[in-house]
Amino acid sequence: MSDQQAAVASPRLEEMLDQIFAAADGPLSPRQIRDQIPQAVRPSEAELANALTREGIVAYPGRKDAKTFLNRPPEDLTSSKLLARLQGSPRTRAEVIGAVTPLKALAALSRKQIEGEFDRLVQSGQIQKLPPFVGARTALFSVAPPRPADYLQHALEKIADKLKIPPGELLQSVPELVERWVNASPSHSPSASASSHDAETTGISEATPPEADIASRILQAITEINPRAGKGDLVVIADLRQRLDWQLDKTAFDRALLQMAADRQIALHQFDRAELVSSEDRELLVTDGSGRHFNAVSLWRDA
Amino acid sequence: MSTGSAPLPQGIISPGTNPYRGSVVADAWARFADESDVTSIHRDVFETCLAGVDHARTGRSSAGITIYGSAGSGKTHLIGRLRRRLTDDCHSPTLERLSQAFAYVRLNANPESLYRHVRQRVADDLLRGPRRGMTQIDRMILTRLMDADQGGGDLSGWWDHALEERPEDLPELLADFGQTERISTAFIQVLIHLVSRRHRLDVAGWLRGDALPEASYARLGIASNVDDDPELVARSVLIDFMRLAGPQVPLVLCFDQVEALQHDPRDTDAMFRYGQLITDLHDADTNLVLISCMQSSLFDQLRQAIPTYALERMAGFRTSSLQPLHGDQARDLLRQRIRIHGADPDRPAGSAEFWPLDDADLAAIVPDVGCTPRALLDAAATRWDERKRPGQLPVEKLPSTEDWLVQEWERRIETARETSPPEKSDETLRDGIPRLVHVAGGGWRCAGTTDKLALDYVLTGPNDEARVGIKVCEDDGNALASQLKKLVALFPGKANLQKLVLLRDERRPISKNAVKTQQHLKALEQNDAVFVPVPPEAFAALNSLRQILADAAAGDLDCHGRAVGFDTVLGWLRENLPMELRELADQLLLPGTGGIDSSPHLERLQTHLQEAFVVAADEAARALDLPLERILSLASERTDLFGRIDGDRTALFSARMGSSSLSTASN
Numbered sequence: 001m002s003d004q005q006a007a008v009a010s011p012r013l014e015e016m017l018d019q020i021f022a023a024a025d026g027p028l029s030p031r032q033i034r035d036q037i038p039q040a041v042r043p044s045e046a047e048l049a050n051a052l053t054r055e056g057i058v059a060y061p062g063r064k065d066a067k068t069f070l071n072r073p074p075e076d077l078t079s080s081k082l083l084a085r086l087q088g089s090p091r092t093r094a095e096v097i098g099a100v101t102p103l104k105a106l107a108a109l110s111r112k113q114i115e116g117e118f119d120r121l122v123q124s125g126q127i128q129k130l131p132p133f134v135g136a137r138t139a140l141f142s143v144a145p146p147r148p149a150d151y152l153q154h155a156l157e158k159i160a161d162k163l164k165i166p167p168g169e170l171l172q173s174v175p176e177l178v179e180r181w182v183n184a185s186p187s188h189s190p191s192a193s194a195s196s197h198d199a200e201t202t203g204i205s206e207a208t209p210p211e212a213d214i215a216s217r218i219l220q221a222i223t224e225i226n227p228r229a230g231k232g233d234l235v236v237i238a239d240l241r242q243r244l245d246w247q248l249d250k251t252a253f254d255r256a257l258l259q260m261a262a263d264r265q266i267a268l269h270q271f272d273r274a275e276l277v278s279s280e281d282r283e284l285l286v287t288d289g290s291g292r293h294f295n296a297v298s299l300w301r302d303a
Numbered sequence: 304m305s306t307g308s309a310p311l312p313q314g315i316i317s318p319g320t321n322p323y324r325g326s327v328v329a330d331a332w333a334r335f336a337d338e339s340d341v342t343s344i345h346r347d348v349f350e351t352c353l354a355g356v357d358h359a360r361t362g363r364s365s366a367g368i369t370i371y372g373s374a375g376s377g378k379t380h381l382i383g384r385l386r387r388r389l390t391d392d393c394h395s396p397t398l399e400r401l402s403q404a405f406a407y408v409r410l411n412a413n414p415e416s417l418y419r420h421v422r423q424r425v426a427d428d429l430l431r432g433p434r435r436g437m438t439q440i441d442r443m444i445l446t447r448l449m450d451a452d453q454g455g456g457d458l459s460g461w462w463d464h465a466l467e468e469r470p471e472d473l474p475e476l477l478a479d480f481g482q483t484e485r486i487s488t489a490f491i492q493v494l495i496h497l498v499s500r501r502h503r504l505d506v507a508g509w510l511r512g513d514a515l516p517e518a519s520y521a522r523l524g525i526a527s528n529v530d531d532d533p534e535l536v537a538r539s540v541l542i543d544f545m546r547l548a549g550p551q552v553p554l555v556l557c558f559d560q561v562e563a564l565q566h567d568p569r570d571t572d573a574m575f576r577y578g579q580l581i582t583d584l585h586d587a588d589t590n591l592v593l594i595s596c597m598q599s600s601l602f603d604q605l606r607q608a609i610p611t612y613a614l615e616r617m618a619g620f621r622t623s624s625l626q627p628l629h630g631d632q633a634r635d636l637l638r639q640r641i642r643i644h645g646a647d648p649d650r651p652a653g654s655a656e657f658w659p660l661d662d663a664d665l666a667a668i669v670p671d672v673g674c675t676p677r678a679l680l681d682a683a684a685t686r687w688d689e690r691k692r693p694g695q696l697p698v699e700k701l702p703s704t705e706d707w708l709v710q711e712w713e714r715r716i717e718t719a720r721e722t723s724p725p726e727k728s729d730e731t732l733r734d735g736i737p738r739l740v741h742v743a744g745g746g747w748r749c750a751g752t753t754d755k756l757a758l759d760y761v762l763t764g765p766n767d768e769a770r771v772g773i774k775v776c777e778d779d780g781n782a783l784a785s786q787l788k789k790l791v792a793l794f795p796g797k798a799n800l801q802k803l804v805l806l807r808d809e810r811r812p813i814s815k816n817a818v819k820t821q822q823h824l825k826a827l828e829q830n831d832a833v834f835v836p837v838p839p840e841a842f843a844a845l846n847s848l849r850q851i852l853a854d855a856a857a858g859d860l861d862c863h864g865r866a867v868g869f870d871t872v873l874g875w876l877r878e879n880l881p882m883e884l885r886e887l888a889d890q891l892l893l894p895g896t897g898g899i900d901s902s903p904h905l906e907r908l909q910t911h912l913q914e915a916f917v918v919a920a921d922e923a924a925r926a927l928d929l930p931l932e933r934i935l936s937l938a939s940e941r942t943d944l945f946g947r948i949d950g951d952r953t954a955l956f957s958a959r960m961g962s963s964s965l966s967t968a969s970n
Contacts, residue, residue, distance in 0.1 A: 061753070092607075093607075094606075094607055094609065095610055098575065098610030098613075099610070101575070102579070111572045111575060112572060138606075138607065231621065231622075231623065232621075232623030233622040233623070234599060234602050234622070234624055236603050258671070258672055261671070267624065267626040267627060267673070269373055269602075269624060270374070270675070271599070271600045272373060272374040273568055273600045275870060275871075276568050276569070295599065295600060295602070296603075298626075301347055301626065
């Protein structure tokens, strides 16, 4: 192609590049770009390289140090990657950022910058913060409002796991459950508070039960949260409080755990960073009255 | 680390002193920990680790084990027990094949250079020998060579025979083995020197990833990795170590003080990077046992910061935790301390076992919910002093936290002066600079860069007001020349920096014969880059800063039984930053060059003395074309760098020899 022809072809090439980049979900190598241009008007490698130097096109690191290109800066690319990651099921913040950070196209950004972009998207409402799954404590994020099916699926999987039956088998109980709800008094209808339902599942009643009963419920809740707690794995005390649906006030809960530790039913693990957390978070810890805080618990193992 | 008094080294314990003082074990190789070990404590976790080693030995997959424990619960002590078991479990190590190799990796490092840190620690420990000379890596190589040669009998017998009968075959045997195991050529070349007992300092330096002069590379017969990402180079050497060990010999890597990776306890990025490291190592081979020891305080933060796939590898084999001590184990621990301490001459005949403590004391120092070994020993030590020496150490007379920090800092500086050799300068600067910026920076942030060969860090001022590039220039020869060449191309035009600072240990001046390096340096300085020769005092202070912050983050800073928290230490350092570090921070953060005068005359005299060793002052003046008075005044001002012998003619010599000189002399 002569210089004159190249000069005429340039605006056309720019247009094509804009179209290709608009459809791309990430940076493209020169070869990928050329492959998308019809052969009849396909530019030479040098012409394409020249066109890719125009203002607004950003070079990204690609495989084996080869460059890739896109007409968006890393910040915009980060947003689209984060949003794409949340198109399906809701995910935790760590999962999303953990999946996006290693992308080579985003190598120019630090993890903090990616976290900052994530937070900006949350603030702007493009990413929604959703409640955690039942029995979990970590908030979820999605580009869509919470879908009951996601929560139901997660809960069903946990129940199936606990009962050691296939999830499909659980679905056979659904008609029976619906019938129960329809026939039940208003206080037992599905619209009644979730906490009273959870209270049933954990067995905690409104009235404070006797100490032995509290201990056995705590032990059960620990095992439910983490079946490996008996082998020394930890359960976060805040999770335990939540599992018991906050039915014990702090004093009674702390007293029960301290007594269980003294009886060697559980081991309490000291929290050595209490001065670094907010007073609200500190309330979630167990305190022993002599300035010690505990954040985690495991079941006692005899030597 | 100490608890008010330093840990008790073996052999200087004197009867009548407090047997319970000294409860922090700073290093899994510390011999004192061996003496005081009570094997019934945390036995189940110890056995879990051994089961993990057996699992990896089957060759099915690497084993990830995570151990949580409160500060002072005995994590490092437990690793020490593992070290003893895994490195010294046979009567005649020189005769037996290696069953497993062990390395202890304390993570007082920068997350940006994690692979380099791990490589250095693994190499250090593999180069250790339990006794009688043969190191872990010696046995590792010989075990594999003996297998490849289908040799039988004991290791040293086979080796002696091979050396005597067919020494010329050994390089070929190693080369064949390397090819079969897909080990890099450079690594095999270094191993050939290692088994031939040649150039041992160069070999050790290369395995550790130290900056080596071109002469060392020439002696080893390999090229320097001039243009490769240093983290990737370190990673590939780690993989070579794994392949060298082979599928039946687990390589046990114990990571301690994971929380020390955090430059601030709220920093989640360090945790994320640690998860990436473990994931990568776990998947790289099947013979690794990756034991991560961390504070239980970190449990929740870790779950939030680390993706599930990484957590699954960190704890794929097992997660466990260290339980608090109750009555029987507490008594066992105190009993062991008394046993290794020897009989107390003041002890009345027929007195109780724990005299001067009685049953009421023991009941008082072990809370109902149990306690950590450190808390037990601290409480017992205090009670012992109250009983044995009434009035001598009343609680109200114990130093305040601030006074204790002053003493502790002084003690650490003294130690650091002895233990900050030029070979460690690279690590010190890489980990120390971000910590120093965090302490001194008043809102400055430090971030790593993608092109580590060109720049190590970019410091960003409050409200993004300024960007300062930091380059650690601890490499030598072609490597440094290549890195500076990259910088010349970048700075000032493309780098988007307001300032560029080049740091190098003052004790390792750049040779005047390094023409290209000098040219690039000059070009950078002409563009207002600042070259800072960092003095040894700053290195000692920087090492103290790194360690005191890492210990505080890990909960291992213990002031007479009171844990001194990270924020307390940070606040104290901000108020009391030593002059050497203040000057260094100013060099990094203030506009212009300010601060230390880099004095080209000083550099030239240093270089001259490194080459001439001892020289008459007037000859030095002639050689450097400087007035004799200037030479003498430099020598008088910098007694830390130069020695002088006065007489008819004054002679000068270098008070410090850099690693390159040492390695030249020894090879």
